[in-house]
Amino acid sequence: MQYDLNLLPVFMALFEERNVTRAAERLGITQPALSNALKRLRETMHDPLFVRERYGMQPTQMAQDLAPVIGAALAAIDEAVRGQQDFDPSKADRLFLIAPNSLVEFVLMPAIVARLREIAPGIRLRLAPFGNDLTEAGVVSGTTAMVIGRITDPPDNLVVQHLMDDGLACVVRADHPLVGERLTKAVYEQLRHVNVLPPGRLRAGLFRTLEERGLKRDVAVSVTHFLAVTEMIAATDYCATLPRLICRHLADDKRLRVVEPPVDLGTFPVEMAWHVRYRNDPAHRWLRSLIADMARELATATR
Known part of the structure; x- marks a missing residue:
């Protein structure tokens, strides 16, 4: 059987968002287009995959079994493509959505913004609320580039780095x-x-x-x-x-x-977490390194 690989990102968006509207927005397509893609997915898999319930689209058992396999495949493709790209921070033009907790926003983000202004003026940051949990912060779905704060019970698709x-x-x-x-x-x-x-x-x-x-x-x-x-x-x-x-x-x-x-x-830890799909993204990797360096400088200055 021949599969339409374009349907795999649709599957993962629905699985992680559990909402047709948010999944369509994440993919940059209309809701009718997403619904049509879901119909084709169901026909291909001979399974409903997602069932509409009171609190959103809930995955069937087949969808739950497929999700880690499809997620790993998409992450591997992302890593292969992004790993070949060159990144020059002085010429970069990119927006990152970051969710810092209130401590990080108050004491660390001003220094990060000042450093970016000096060496990567085209990189822009949009700060989002840390949220009640990692799913609400958007990092589990990958819509948020990273969260910075106290990371508790991270799922398997997140990478966590200790900062200070x-x-x-x-x-x-x-x-x-x-x-x-x-x-x-x-x-x-x-x-x-x-x-x-x-x-x-x-x-x-x-x-x-x-x-x-x-x-x-x-x-x-x-x-x-x-x-x-x-x-x-x-x-x-x-x-x-x-x-x-x-x-x-x-x-x-x-x-x-x-x-x-x-x-x-x-003491308590301050950590940074990001979706595995960004692991080898050159721009993301550069920004993570800068944030880690700034955190070390801050921690050293306060000793």
């Missing part, structure tokens, strides 16, 4: 009446706190760490981004427990003071 580690410190207003040279456990638990909520399953991370260290925290207000912390701490007697990379920036604000937490709160 960070720790935690505390921030209070400079003339705080209860905090002296050091922050004791008693004072830490007496104070009210500003908490930064990361997305999704990571929300319990700091609470779990504090519980493991035997520390209690009375949270007065929770915010969604580190940018909201500065004014709240400067105007109150609250305390915030934040990544040290964030504290490094806040230490320049004379209204604030960075102090050590009453116990060692350990």
Whole structure:
């Protein structure tokens, strides 16, 4: 039997998106064209492949069995083609969609953008929300070039690279009446706190760490981004427990003071993940290398 290889990207787009509209947008075709391609796929495979249910197009067992094989075949073709291409960053004209978490967006992306302006001015970045999980961030489907932050439970089609580690410190207003040279456990638990909520399953991370260290925290207000912390701490007697990379920036604000937490709160990783199909893409590989170098420089500067 002769197969139409043009149908394979349609299959993978439907399998990963589980939605006809998003799959068509991803492929740059109309919904009728995608529906026609799906009809041909079904006729070729003698199977429905995708069944419309309440929460989208759900794959049949045959589709689930085919997906890893087709995905690996397309990735191999991508690698073979892209591996032959030359890449000159000074002449490149390309847009990358990146999903950094709020820590990376605040402390690392400005340095990356500044470096790109100097050596690759034609490369443009569009920053997307990190999202509640990797699927929402778009990296699992490959629509997002990469995600940068804390990567948990990555699927097999993602490559994960460790960039650096960070720790935690505390921030209070400079003339705080209860905090002296050091922050004791008693004072830490007496104070009210500003908490930064990361997305999704990571929300319990700091609470779990504090519980493991035997520390209690009375949270007065929770915010969604580190940018909201500065004014709240400067105007109150609250305390915030934040990544040290964030504290490094806040230490320049004379209204604030960075102090050590009453116990060692350990470290956490900052990682970068991307779809396997981009593994040998010359431009993607160059950008990953630049980001890794910038992360190492940042980590070294804060030691």
